[in-house]
Amino acid sequence: MSKRPYIYYSEMNSPIGILTIGSSSLGICFIYFGSIKRTCSNIETWLKKRFVNAELVEDGEKLATAIQQLDEYFKGERTDFDLPLDLIGTKFQTLVWNKVKDVAYGTTKSYKQIAAEIGSPKAVRAIGGANNQNPIPIIIPCHRVIGSNGSMVGYGGGLDKKEFLLRHEGAIQKIS
Structure with missing residues (x-):
């Protein structure tokens, strides 16, 4: 299993609904359409399928920059993102x-x-x-x-x- 002890998450409101954003210590690793309540089981399944052994922890502070950049994007103030990413895939x-x-x-x-x-x-x-x-x-x-x-x-x-x-x-x- 991949060592990422914590995946931090937070939610944000957007013009397309609530987004749940997650980040490992390496960077943003997921964005789900919907609240954590609605998406939690999907997130946990996604992590297990990718052999990521991590605990989900809510922490808006760790995701503040991502939320700010997404908010700027939706306001038409940002056209690209400057965030570290943790791409978990083949x-x-x-x-x-x-x-x-x-x-x-x-x-x-x-x-x-x-x-x-x-x-x-x-x-x-x-x-x-x-x-x-x-x-x-x-x-x-x-x-x-x-x-x-x-x-x-x-x-x-x-x-x-x-x-x-x-x-x-x-x-x-x-x-x-």
Whole structure:
């Protein structure tokens, strides 16, 4: 099991609902859509699946900078994040997440483009799978990854949240 004795968490209100944010001693490791009460069992399952043996501890102070940056993002004052991240995933997933992290604010890329950029042009479905497992949405902007034809394709928080985030960034005007 991975040694992260504590995962600190806190909640914040946002225009897309309550977000539960978690951080290890290394950095932000998850953002869940919903309150800790609603998401706690999902978080615990996620940690166990990744062999992370840690105790969840509420600590808003440890997450103050992340909450501030997310708040600035939602207010339109921030277009990128300057936070340490603790990416807990497979080698392939972390490769994809690091590539998705580079998709600029207000722009989109297709799953096909991401696949080509990591040197695996036929891995479009695998890119979708890795994106689906992204533990740090918004900060790792998987909402900016869309279908090759420009269509909205799946989002862990729901397509309504994906559409909101893309509209918020000016990447889309309206979903047809």
